[in-house]
Amino acid sequence: MNSSFYLKMAASNLKKNGRLFAPYILMNIGIITMFYIMHAISVNEGLSQMPGAQALSFLLTFGTYVIGIFSAIFIFYTNSFLIKRRKKEIGLYNILGMGKRHIAIMLMLETILIALLCIGLGLISGIALSKLMFLILLKILGFTVALHFSVSLSSVSLTFTFFAIVLLVTLVYNLGHIHLSNPIQLLKGSNVGEREPKVKWIMALLGFITLGIGYFIANTVEAPLQALFTFFIAVVLVMVGTYFIFIAGSIAILKLLKKNKQFYYTITHFTSVSGMIYRMKQNAVGLANICILSTAVLVTLSTTVSLYIGMEDMIDNRFTSDVTISSYLQNSDIQQKVQKLANNAAVDNNVELIDFYQYQTLTSTFVKDGMALKTLDYYNVDSNTVYVLYVTSKDYNQIYNANLSLNDNEVVLVSNNDKFNYPQLLIDSVKFEVVDELDQFADFKKTNDPLNNEMLIIFSNEQVRNQVYSNSSKNDDVEPLSYTSFNINGASSDEIKFNDSLQREINSISQTYMFSKQNTRTDFVSVYGGFFFLGIFLGSLFLMATVMIIYYKQVSEGYDDKLRFEIMQKVGMSVDEIKRTINTQIVMVFFLPLLFAMIHITFAFKVITQLLALFGFSNVPLFILCTFATLLVFAFIYLIVYLLTARTYYKIVK
Known part of the structure; x- marks a missing residue:
């Protein structure tokens, strides 16, 4: 040859x-x-x-x-x-x-x-x-x-x-x-594989146990950093549980139904249950693959779409003002210099600066223990670590045109997460009375950011502020940090030019840094737009794989059912009864992975929201909407694929 x-x-x-x-x-x-x-x-x-x-x-x-x-x-x-x-x-x-x-x-x-x-x-x-x-x-x-x-x-x-x-x-x-x-x-x-499968009870039990543990881990995680580690453990457990349940658990349940004589020995149940036992044995791995890929599609698309759509919310949460400039007070005129540069750039680029304010702060890091802030042990950093900013009532009054007056032993607090909710505050054993708790001070506000536990303390004057700082930091060299913040009013193109111009000027000043919504938006679009593009690509890839497994499963079912169809006719079942029985089995088998995928993403919801918090995303209602929309679109595509592949199946059977 x-x-x-x-x-x-x-x-x-x-x-x-x-x-x-x-x-x-x-x-x-x-x-x-x-x-x-x-x-x-x-x-x-x-x-x-x-x-x-x-x-x-x-x-x-x-x-x-x-x-x-x-x-x-x-x-x-x-x-x-x-x-x-x-x-x-x-x-x-x-x-x-x-x-x-x-x-x-x-x-x-x-x-x-x-x-x-x-x-x-x-x-x-x-x-x-x-x-x-x-x-x-x-x-x-x-x-x-x-x-x-x-x-x-x-x-x-x-x-x-x-x-x-x-x-x-x-x-x-x-x-x-x-x-x-x-x-x-x-x-x-x-x-x-045409012999009736035996029940693998140990595998079935392990399947339900590992799936349950995976769900439990996913829903008991409280901190985003913890979620990053536990998410992968939960994913592995859920994947193992899914395979074991489809391979052994499904057959175990069907065998239990078969043992129920009152249920089993009816025409519809007899043929459906016995047929499903064979189908689950032959298609268990394929169905588990479809389930896992379907879950991957839903998670990939819902998260990347949420991050892309929620960019503006994340930027607004991060910045109260359009521009914030921070600088260490190396000399007394640094604030005036920054203000002059900002005003000159505004004139040159035809924009107006509004809501302009400046203030000074000192910073320390503590461990929060109830009403006490204790000096941080750097070898024992945990979730109770809190980043503290010190300001004075003078700064507050200048920004808000107010008349806040505090005694030396009194403070006002602002927390970015949960409220302090104690009448007194201990800073390294020094006691202060908490007069009030505010929602915002300048650009420091409540953000519910689980990654950063921060607190701003308003003291009566600079002397008290500096003394508390020196005691906690064991450092008499007090060097405040200056903040300059403002919003920009002007055409969008002029705002971009202003930001670029001012950024160049600020970069030339030592230990001075500029943060703007515009620049952050550009960075966010690059990262989250890239995530969105990648999510569409990978979602399409997983969807393609899902469709392929579904198609080959239908073809395999068709060739196997061709012989079963003939046997059922020979034992006296009508063509309509056979079609009804087989169609019931196929629909149940076909949509089982989609049902499990929905259950998986429901139990994964909490851990996914914690992971999204690592990116600064906290708009849970938006994530729910994106997940639900993704689920509806995917279910529709899944149904279309079923209808198209079912035609191939019936052609083979006939």
């Missing part, structure tokens, strides 16, 4: 098994396209011209790695399904006289054809769409960059090499599988 014969046979096999190979090839093309686009954008020269280029480049490079790792795992997973469905065909070739060496040549040529088709079309579509995707990224970020069409040779080389290796590994796996099997095993390969 010459090489052209094997080539024709390989091409014929791909065509003949089009129902199996077409989705596999399309999926590979889509994954390769996404991989190329992500890497090409990460190395695009235009990226370096954008604000926050370093953060964006890191996010996109990270996305490339995630897509690559996930793609390799998923291609291998779908390939294992394909080779299982083709075992009977390959076994028949072996019995008809083709040696395993000849079969290996045929499989190798099939893999080469698939690789050339997938990598070739994937690169072509990736190159064609990369500019469009970059423009979409620019639109999301709100940036304008001069863009020219180019082909990234490094991206082409990496994409070709990576996926060629992945497909080569699948070929080696297939050849090893065929080599270790005899013809009889191959002929029976696609029918393996």
Whole structure:
């Protein structure tokens, strides 16, 4: 047999098994396209011209790695399904006289054809769409960059090499599988697993226990930094629990229903329960994969959309004023110098400064213990650590045009999180009476920021303030920090010019720093816009994988149910009864992963909100809305996929 014969046979096999190979090839093309686009954008020269280029480049490079790792795992997973469905065909070739060496040549040529088709079309579509995707990224970020069409040779080389290796590994796996099997095993390969499964009680029990522990951990975490660590533990436990419940727990429940004779021995329940037992055994891992991928889609999209939409809320929480300038008082005229620079920049850029104020503060760090603030032991920092700012009633009166008068033993407090709620305050054993608690002082306000526990204390005068500071810091060298804050009134373009101009001037002053909403917004857009873009990409990838598993599950169900359909007819069931029974089973099996995914994200809600707090996001109602909207859209797509793949299923059965 010459090489052209094997080539024709390989091409014929791909065509003949089009129902199996077409989705596999399309999926590979889509994954390769996404991989190329992500890497090409990460190395695009235009990226370096954008604000926050370093953060964006890191996010996109990270996305490339995630897509690559996930793609390799998923291609291998779908390939294992394909080779299982083709075992009977390959076994028949072996019995008809083709040696395993000849079969290996045929499989190798099939893999080469698939690789050339997938990598070739994937690169072509990736190159064609990369500019469009970059423009979409620019639109999301709100940036304008001069863009020219180019082909990234490094991206082409990496994409070709990576996926060629992945497909080569699948070929080696297939050849090893065929080599270790005899013809009889191959002929029976696609029918393996038809015996009624036994209940694995220990696995089922472990599944419910690990899932319960995962849910418990996710809902008992109180601090965002703690959530960062416990989230991954909870994820692993929930994933293990999901697999165990689908593999063993579902069969255990169905077997218990089967033991209930009053329930089981009716026409509808008898056929449904017995059929579901076989379905759950054959599809348990696939259903668990669908569940986990569905959860990944929901979490990825809901969080990244929330961060992107909630950027303005995060900026407003961080800044009360449009601009805040901090500087150490190296000399007495630093405040006047900062004010003069701000006024000059305002005149030069045609904007007006409003709500202008300045004040001085000293800072210390303590450990809060009830009503007492104790000197911090730097070797024992915990959640009770509080960052304290000292100001005077003089500053308060100047800012608010008020007439606050305090005795030397009296203070007024402002906390960024929970109120102090004690009548007295002890600062290293020095007692003060708490006259009042305010919600805000200048740009210090209640933010409910779980990462930063801060308190501002208003003293009667500078002498008391400085003495308390010296006692707590064990330092007689008092060097206050000056704050200058104001809002800007003017055209948006003029505000940007003003910020840039003033930033340059402030950078020239030693130990003086400028923070503005405009600059922070630019940084946030770069980071959270990048997250949003990456979330859409990864969400689409996970969705594509979910659709593929669903499709192959339906195809597998169709081939298995074809024989069951004939058996049910032979034992006297009508066509309508059979359709009703099988349809009930398929709907239950199909929507079980979606139901579990909804349960997973419900129990993960608290820990996810804590993780979002690490990014400064505290708008829980917005996150609820984004999660609910994502869930509705995903459920709709899931339903459409079911209806489309169900058509393929019924064609096979008929």
